[in-house]
Each structure stands twice: as C-alpha cells, then as structure tokens.
Amino acid sequence: MDLSPLFFVAVGGLLGAFVAGSILYFVFESRNQTLSKGMLALSAKNADKLLEKGLYDDALSIYRNVLQELRRENDPGLYGRVLNNMGMCLYHLASKGEKKENLEKAVSAFEQALKVLRPDTHPEDYASLKNNLGNAFSALAEITDREENLRKAMACYEDALKIRTVEKHPVDHAMTQNNLGNLHSTLARTSEGEEEIRKAIAAYEEALRIFDEVGDRENYAAAQNNLAVAYRVLSEKTDREENLRRAIAACEKALEVRTPDEYPAEYAATQNNLANAYRALAETTDREENLRRALAACNEALRVKTAEASPDDYAAMEQNLGSILTAISGADNLKRAIESFKQALKVRTADKYPLDYASIHNDLGNALSALAALGESPEENLKAAVEAYKKALTIRTADEHPADFAATIQNLGNAYLELSAIEDTEENLIEAVAALEEAVKIRTAEKNPEGYAITKSKLGDAYRKLAEASALDEYREKAVAAYEESVAHLSPESGPALFAATHNSLGLAYGSLSAVRDREENLSKAISAFERALTVRTGEKMPLEYAETRRNMGAAYKELSGSQDREENLLKALESYEEALKYSLTLKALKG
Known part of the structure; x- marks a missing residue:
C-alpha cells in the first residue's frame, strides 16, 4: 500500500509530540521526586x-x-x-x-x-x-x-x-565503652567472681579518661554515676567498705555536674545511687549516721523526681526508700516502708518489669517480717510476708536466677520458722525446713561460705524446733550436724554475732541430743559450745546474750551433775546461774 507524504508528516508529528511529552514528563517527574x-x-x-x-x-x-x-x-x-x-x-x-x-x-x-x-x-x-x-x-x-x-x-x-577507635572517634569510643561497662556490670550481678565487674570498672575508667580530656561534662557525669554502681557491686564481692567509699566518691563527682536545675532527672538518679551506697555502708560501719545520709539522699531524689513525670524512675526510688526505712526499723518506719513498696508495685508489674517485681516483693516480705518481729500483728504480717516471698519466687527461679532464688527462699524459710511459734507449729516447721534445704543447695560452702553458714544455722534452728514438736530423734541429729557445718565456716573475727549465736544454738542442740543418747559426751559438747559463744558474748559488750548463754550453760552443768562429779558440776551450774541473774537484774534496773 502506498502511503502519502501527509501520512508520514502526521505520524512524525505524533511521534515528536509523544517524545516531547515523555521528556517533559520525566523532567517534571524527576523534579517532583527531587x-x-x-x-x-x-x-x-x-x-x-x-x-x-x-x-x-x-x-x-x-x-x-x-x-x-x-x-x-x-x-x-x-x-x-x-x-x-x-x-x-x-x-x-x-x-x-x-x-x-x-x-x-x-x-x-x-x-x-x-x-x-x-x-x-x-x-x-x-x-x-x-x-x-x-x-x-x-x-x-x-x-x-x-x-x-x-x-x-x-x-x-x-x-x-x-x-569507633579511640584514635579516630574518641568520644564515640568512650560512649560505647560506657555502654560496655553497663553490660559487664549487669553480668556481674549474677556471676560469682570479680572478673565481670572489674571489666566494667576498666571500661568506665577508659570512658572517663576520654570524656575528661575532651571536656564532655554531661557524659563524664553519667560515667561517674555508672562507676559508682560498679564499685557498689564490687563491694559485695571484696573490700566492702573501701569499695563503697569509692562508690560514694564517684557519686559526688557526678553531682558536681548533675545539678537539680540543669539536669534534674540525672541529679535524682545519682542521689538515688548515693542513697544505695550509704545504705550498704551502714551495714559495715557507722550504721545510724550512714542510714541518715541514705535517707536524706533518697528524699532529695524523690523531691526532684515525680511519679507523673517519670513513673519508672519514681518506682525505683520508692523501692530504695522502702529498703532504707526497713534498715532504720521501728514500727512507723516499717509501715512507711511497706507503703513505699506498694507504691512501687503499682508501676513494677510482673508482666512489664518481672525482675523488679520480684525484688520489690522480696523487700516487702522483709519489711513485713521485721514488723511482725516488733509484735505488730505478727500472725497477719508473717502470713503476708510468706505470700510476698512466694510472689517473688514466681520470677526468681533456681535455674534462671539462682542467687536471688536462694536469698528469697531463705527469707521464706525464716518467715515459716517465725510463724511456727504462733500457729501450726509442726506444719510450718516442715515448710521452713523444705525452704532452707532448697537455699543451701545453691548457697554452697565453696561458692558462698558466709551465706552457707547463715543458711545452715537457720536450718539447725528449724531442725531443733522440729525435734521438739515432732519428738523425732532424727531431727536432733540433723540439728547438731547443721550447726556444726555452720560454725566450721564462721570465725569470731569475720562475724562475731553469728559465730556466738550459732555456738549457743549448737550447745542447745547437743543438750537436746543428750536426752536420747551419749548423755555425758553430748552434755560436755554442749558446755564446750557455750564456752565458745562466751568468747564473744561478754557481759560488758553483750549483756543480754551473755545472760542467755550463761543460763543455758547452767542448765547443762545441772544435767551433767546427775551422772558425774555431782558437787563440782552443781557449783559450776550455780556460778553460771548467778552470772546470768546478775546481768539480767542489771539490765532490768537500767530499763527501770
């Protein structure tokens, strides 16, 4: 078919228009995209x-x-x-x-x-x-x-x-070192040795060196705050007082930068950290003064941080306040502590903050137990403590959190032990034994000798009381064995009060065992244990405890007089009773 020139002109025109349109479209589309x-x-x-x-x-x-x-x-x-x-x-x-x-x-x-x-x-x-x-x-x-x-x-x-090398990116390097320190610090809380926490301290010190060199005050203060936490964790493993004082010094350096006007949230966090350090130091030295400082720091943190502005941080501070008030003790303080823990639990729920939820319930149980010990509704408060510990243990399992599990289940055992004196004696003692036996599986003599000794001593108390309640001789023997294991890991230098108390209890256990076998031998061992207790329990330093052990020793000599050296042992019994009476009367006169 022949095509006319007009056809080519028309087609050419259409093609030209199409090409031009396409070019314009892509130009405008490109411009639109730009x-x-x-x-x-x-x-x-x-x-x-x-x-x-x-x-x-x-x-x-x-x-x-x-x-x-x-x-x-x-x-x-x-x-x-x-x-x-x-x-x-x-x-x-x-x-x-x-x-x-x-x-x-x-x-x-x-x-x-x-x-x-x-x-x-x-x-x-x-x-x-x-x-x-x-x-x-x-x-x-x-x-x-x-x-x-x-x-x-x-x-x-x-x-x-x-x-982020220190040569090319010093500030970024320091920030990541700070974060790495936080990670090692977290790992250290559940590790037995010092390796992780020392790695954390090294990372923080590296970060601090750089922040100081470049004049980054804000990050310098943050790293000092983190270093304080690390030293507090290290204090739980070694050189307690020295490392707690280092923690306090780091907090004070952080507070030189973190003022309430310029950095209110950070100021509150560091004051809370400072309160933790003073509270821990109070367990080692100058109890009253350091608890006073801890309370002042915690109140200062709460003055700046409100529940509305930061509920998460506020809950942490309420928990800390509760712990400090529990340590100060006294009925009013303990009631305030319980209220603080309940306020914290409004934020720290099991689904959102499981570990904090468990920690607060453990602390709540401690406050309730302490309140019961003061005679404030003991049955009601001990039962509430048991429930609090059980809630903590839904999170603190032996597999995932062994150290925390051991601490809480021991507290549970202690609560059952105290409750046994009020109701369902044998039933509650069996519960106490079960809990304390679980604790000692984790608090082994190799890994935690002090914790092991404490748990074994409490287990001995439970066995001894269960022997009285059930009249089963096997518990008498178990009590003696538990106390002997405990004192093997105690010394009058490292823990004088526990050393003396456990030896006094060991004497009672041998006295109980003497009623069913090896009378003279076990009474002699009882007297020997009381004598070891009296190396610490002197009339001048511990008059109440001295009188208690002297009374127990008098009873042992009296029992021994029935089978050997009657006159001599009766005279020793009389001497012990007179000493106990002298200090009992002295204390009564002082109270009067």
Missing part, C-alpha cells in the same frame, strides 16, 4: 528536633510518615537514618510503658537499618546503629531471655568499637 525527597528530608529533620526534645511519640509519628513515602533505593542513607531514629524513639518510650513491646520494635528498626547502612558504605552510621542495638538488647535482657540478649548486646558493642 522536591518530594527534599520535603521528606525536611520532615525527618523536624522529627530529629522533636527527638532531641524528648517528644518521642510526636517524632515517631513523623518518622513513620516519612518512611511510608521514602523509597529505600532513592536515598538509602536517609532511609537508614530514619529507621535508626525510629528505633531511638521506641527505645526511650520503653521506659514509659509497654517496655517489652517497644524494645522489640526498637530492635527490629535497628536491624532493618543495618541492612541499608553497611560498614563499607556508611561506617560511622553502622557503628552508631550497632551501639544503639546493643543498648536495646541490654534493656531487653532485663525482661526476657537474659543470657541470649546480653550475648547479643556484647557482640554489638564489640562490632561498634572496631570502627
């Missing part, structure tokens, strides 16, 4: 400002909108940074509520960002992401899969430090 990309970058910058101001919900909303419009391949750098900042928003929001859910979302955001920001193309962003991901895993470890999440956090920090 404008859109610019608008998205601007939106992201606005969200960054909100993030810096702590308006995490608002920032997160904008970041999500940006991500819906932004294509990864168009600007991988911006795409990855938006994901990172989304993760940061979620990480901070976790401290305000829905902790597990928000932290898991933060981890997901950081991991998605790492698919875009690779170490070969975006090394600094990659290192920052790894650091942030490590922080999220560390926080998540407090709630679930502790070992796994801490291991993941450690790997993240180590990856970050490969890029």
